[in-house]
Amino acid sequence: MAGEKTAIVTGAGSGIGKAVATTLLKAGWNTVFCGRRVALLEAAIAEAGDVEAGALAVGCDITRPQEVEALFGKAVETFGRVDLLFNNAGIAYKSVPIDEIPVEAWNDVVAVNLTGSFLCARAAFAAMRRQRPMGGRIINNGSVSAHAPRPGSVPYTATKHAITGLTKTLALDGRPYNIACGQIDIGNALTDMAQAMTVGVPQANGEIAAEAVMDVGHVGEAVLHMASLPLDANVLFMTVMATKMPFVGRG
Numbered sequence: 001m002a003g004e005k006t007a008i009v010t011g012a013g014s015g016i017g018k019a020v021a022t023t024l025l026k027a028g029w030n031t032v033f034c035g036r037r038v039a040l041l042e043a044a045i046a047e048a049g050d051v052e053a054g055a056l057a058v059g060c061d062i063t064r065p066q067e068v069e070a071l072f073g074k075a076v077e078t079f080g081r082v083d084l085l086f087n088n089a090g091i092a093y094k095s096v097p098i099d100e101i102p103v104e105a106w107n108d109v110v111a112v113n114l115t116g117s118f119l120c121a122r123a124a125f126a127a128m129r130r131q132r133p134m135g136g137r138i139i140n141n142g143s144v145s146a147h148a149p150r151p152g153s154v155p156y157t158a159t160k161h162a163i164t165g166l167t168k169t170l171a172l173d174g175r176p177y178n179i180a181c182g183q184i185d186i187g188n189a190l191t192d193m194a195q196a197m198t199v200g201v202p203q204a205n206g207e208i209a210a211e212a213v214m215d216v217g218h219v220g221e222a223v224l225h226m227a228s229l230p231l232d233a234n235v236l237f238m239t240v241m242a243t244k245m246p247f248v249g250r251g
Contacts, residue, residue, distance in 0.1 A: 006030040006079040007227065008071070010062055010120055011089030013040030015191035016141065016219050020086055022048045023220030024227065030054040030079045034071055035089070036061055054079060062089050062116035072123040081131045084227050085124035087117045088141040090159075095152035095202050106155045113159035114166075121170060121181075128179050135178025135231050139223060140167045144187040144239065144247050151202045171236060180234040182226055187241030189216040203246065212244035 007024045011017035012033035022044065025031040030053050033041040041057035048055065056078055060071040075082055090113045093105045121138055128136035142163045149157040163183065170181035188197055190213040200208040222240045229235065241247055 004028075005083040006032070006075060006081055007084035007086065008032040008034060008075055008082060008120075008124070009086045009088060010034045010060075010116070013037055013044055015193055016186060016189055016216060017086070017088040018044045019189075019191075019216040019220040020088065020223045023217070023224050024084075024086075025051050025053055025055055027224055027228075028053050029084070029227075030056075032056045032058055032071070032075045032079075034058050034060050034062075062120055063111040065119055068116075068119040068123050071120075072127055076127060076131075081136075082124055082127045083136045085120060085136075085138045086141070086223060086227075087120050087138060087163075089116055090141065090143075090156075092153070092156040095150065097152055098154045101154060109155035110159055113156070114162050117163060117166060121166065125170070125174070125177075125179060128174075129177045133178075136180075137227060137229075137231065137234075138170055138174075138179065138181045139226055140181070140183045142167065142183040142185040142237075144185050144241060146183070146185050147239075148247060151204060167236070171234065178231050180229075180231050182235045183237050184219070184223060184226065185237065185239040185241075186219055187239065187247050188213045188245040189219050189240075189242075190214065191216050209246075211246060212242040214240075214242040 007029045009021035012021040013035035021031050021033050035041050038059040045055045060067045140163050143160045145157045146160040146164050167183040197211045200210050203209050226235045
């Protein structure tokens with residue numbers, strides 16, 4: 001049985017994307033699990049168990065405009081409309097000074113984190129603007145790096161600051177079309193990628209130190225809250241983080 005509302009989650013095969021997509025699916029949202037590796041997406045859907053809403057795994061490289069258009073076309077073909085995009089897919093590069101970052105690495109991070117988010121938001125906006133009833137919601141994954149950098153993180157931090165500009169502009173431009181846009185800035189959610197934080201990561205004072213982490217399930221619940229608001233209400237920015245992580249006062 002399909003639900004009444006449909007969500008698309010990018011980077012849904014693992015980590016934050018998987019947690020959010022699973023939470024939405026279990027809450028009754030038809031959910032499109034998007035990522036580059038279909039096997040991971042299908043495994044995530046299977047792991048969610050028996051649910052009433054519909055689930056769909058769609059392989060997509062979000063840096064390729066044609067694949068993004070196909071993703072949204074498949075979602076509309078299957079479920080009839082798009083009510084939510086969680087713009088989550090992202091990559092990072094190792095912690096090094098700017099002069100040690102290959103230009104190719106910069107281009108790769110920008111292509112996924114910024115251009116990919118633009119392409120997905122563009123396709124979501126087009127679908128939401130033209131469907132009836134008109135409207136929907138876009139939630140961008142900003143990260144606390146949209147506010148404060150970690151050492152040696154030029155590509156990642158620059159793209160996450162840019163996501164904030166994307167969020168604000170979409171929130172403004174979406175008004176005539178009943179499209180809401182918000183941003184969730186996530187700090188130290190425990191995923192496979194974040195395991196290093198429990199052992200030790202570089203700090204601004206040059207030390208290597210372990211950091212507090214939180215269950216990634218809290219991120220799913222936070223996004224569900226943002227998504228569940230009526231379209232005349234919007235969480236423009238939310239920060240959900242491990243309480244004791246070094247963010248407030250970082251550096």
